[in-house]
Amino acid sequence: MPNEILIKTIYVADPDLASQTRPETCDILVRDGRIAAVEGAIQAPGAEVIDGEGAIAVAGMVDTHRHVWQTAIRGVAADWSLVDYVREIRVGYATSYTPDHIYLANLVGALEALDTGVTTVCDFSHLMNSPAHAEAAIQGLTDAGIRGVFCYGFYDVPTRDRGFDSHDERLRHADEVARSFRSTAGPLLDFGIALTEFGLVAADLTDAEIDVARRHDALITLHVGTFGSPHGIADLARRGRLGPDMLHVHGNMCDDGELAQVVASGGGVSITPETEMQMGMGFPVTNRLLSVGGMPSFGVDIASNNGGDMLTQMRLALQTARAIDNQTVLDRGVVPDRIRLTVRDALRFGTEGGAKAMRLGGEVGRLRKGARADIALFSTRGLNMMPMGDPVAMLLLQSRPGDADTVLVDGAVVKRDGRLVGVDYDGLRQRSNDAFREIAERVEKTRDDMAGSSSAYSKVMKRATGTAS
Ligand SMILES: [Zn+2]
Structure with missing residues (x-):
């Protein structure tokens, strides 16, 4: 049995689609880690279903x-x-x-x-x-x-x-x-x-x-x-x-x-x-x-x-x-009297452009059949997304980073209902705060040591900035 996820009722932010002032929803089918289809009302009886609830889907x-x-x-x-x-x-x-x-x-x-x-x-x-x-x-x-x-x-x-x-x-x-x-x-x-x-x-x-x-x-x-x-x-x-x-x-x-x-x-x-x-x-x-x-x-x-x-x-x-x-x-x-660059250009550069620059073109950066299923769903439930307009314009200029509600990497759900799966937020916060303090203390100590033997420090600075310090 293939491993399938059916993402239902989403708007698609795709830089190749023309601007839609009254957008229509569709579905995405993910099969074995890849996008199998992006179209209206897909039937996939054995698939795990994620209800997109009118979210904006974008290539990771x-x-x-x-x-x-x-x-x-x-x-x-x-x-x-x-x-x-x-x-x-x-x-x-x-x-x-x-x-x-x-x-x-x-x-x-x-x-x-x-x-x-x-x-x-x-x-x-x-x-x-x-x-x-x-x-x-x-x-x-x-x-x-x-x-x-x-x-x-x-x-x-x-x-x-x-x-x-x-x-x-x-x-x-x-x-x-x-x-x-x-x-x-x-x-x-x-x-x-x-x-x-x-x-x-x-x-x-x-x-x-x-x-x-x-x-x-x-x-x-x-x-x-x-x-x-x-x-x-x-x-x-x-x-x-x-x-x-x-x-x-x-x-x-x-x-x-x-x-x-x-x-x-x-x-x-x-x-x-x-x-x-x-x-x-x-x-x-x-x-x-x-x-x-x-x-x-x-x-x-x-x-x-x-x-x-x-x-x-x-x-x-x-x-x-x-x-x-x-x-x-x-x-x-x-x-x-006209604007040259569009929100579609910016979205393309941030997805497909990145994939090409990293030699991953075709594999990621596009919501297309055959691409790896790296997908983000941005919720449209907030006041900032009412009323729903053109999905690319809404994503680029209206949405907030925290609107990312569900995220898939290679067909696996890593974020669901607004929370990363299996992540201990409180534990990470504590460890991060402790690490920041430790690093800052070590920096202070290094600074004191270097002040005592400033020649090494000056040499590095001169080399790094091209200026005497
Ligand atoms: Zn850099």
């Missing part, structure tokens, strides 16, 4: 850039620039995590993603302070039950108790993790590589990091067009290293020619509008990427700064791109 959203480990230190970056961030987190907080801390951060961060209908995440994990940190980070994602790519970072966190003696040792360890990944991390996760920023390490070390990834056909993600690596794309192109296996993040300082080089290479781009605009990285490249033929995708970036839902990022990216477009018209002394 895809976050293409998140440092999930920062979930353990929520809110610390709220008023920070990128320079503050580098100093306080990459040189401060990052030195103070134990393996237990990164496990908990990844567990809670991935659960929070699922809770808001984000079913796939690209985890840029540059907190590999020891082999045990890597194991714990992967276990946190696995235990949460999220789909995604765990990207092993080589960034040399300036800890006092060094878990690796050299960059070569990190490379060897990444190779080992990649080889055993499938058997340890489970079927929903893939192994990837998070490159160290150009400028922080020599070019031959970057090449060595890329080589580890390519030996395993792993996704390679990297920060580009931002601090430490303003023209990393041009550098990579010159050295013949660009490829369709690369997911480039931010790119704000890249010129249009570099963005075109990324598009020509087949690589993806992740835009994180909230952190980019706050921290002084520059305007998101959404419009510029589209103008050279690319498809954007979006990321949350850091829970140390902002929440883990993707609706917020899609909204911010859409309205910022519209503002930039409109301003070019206003600058000519003319009032804009």
Whole structure:
């Protein structure tokens, strides 16, 4: 007997469907982990039935850039620039995590993603302070039950108790993790590589990091067009290293020619509008990427700064791109008479765009027959959803992240009736609060130690920010 779930009476938020001011409901049939049908009044006698009660169904959203480990230190970056961030987190907080801390951060961060209908995440994990940190980070994602790519970072966190003696040792360890990944991390996760920023390490070390990834056909993600690596794309192109296996993040300082080089290479781009605009990285490249033929995708970036839902990022990216477009018209002394980007575009970038950028196109990111059944149902019972209008417009601009009521990953229900299945919320809250306090205490102690021997600290800061400190 096939394992079937019949989701009844839902509106479909599908970017390919035209706007509907008086939408009609339909059903979705899930069979053995895949979407078997999306149509009106499906009959499936043996199936488990989920009554959608007029919820909006959307393909599980895809976050293409998140440092999930920062979930353990929520809110610390709220008023920070990128320079503050580098100093306080990459040189401060990052030195103070134990393996237990990164496990908990990844567990809670991935659960929070699922809770808001984000079913796939690209985890840029540059907190590999020891082999045990890597194991714990992967276990946190696995235990949460999220789909995604765990990207092993080589960034040399300036800890006092060094878990690796050299960059070569990190490379060897990444190779080992990649080889055993499938058997340890489970079927929903893939192994990837998070490159160290150009400028922080020599070019031959970057090449060595890329080589580890390519030996395993792993996704390679990297920060580009931002601090430490303003023209990393041009550098990579010159050295013949660009490829369709690369997911480039931010790119704000890249010129249009570099963005075109990324598009020509087949690589993806992740835009994180909230952190980019706050921290002084520059305007998101959404419009510029589209103008050279690319498809954007979006990321949350850091829970140390902002929440883990993707609706917020899609909204911010859409309205910022519209503002930039409109301003070019206003600058000519003319009032804009049409809006170029639509809510359908933003939804497509946050689902299908993310899937393509992570090399999962066709598998996830669409509510289509044959795709993996990663589905979120957003309740329409709240005052904010009365009256029900066009499902895509309602989802993008009216719904709240907490409206995600039911979530499926690979055909399994991970959230039902507004609660994640099998999750001890009170227990996690207690453990998270304890971990945050422990990390903060360790950061203070590190700061005191470093003040006593400030030369090491200054050296790291100078290298990280390109400025004397
Ligand atoms: Zn990042």
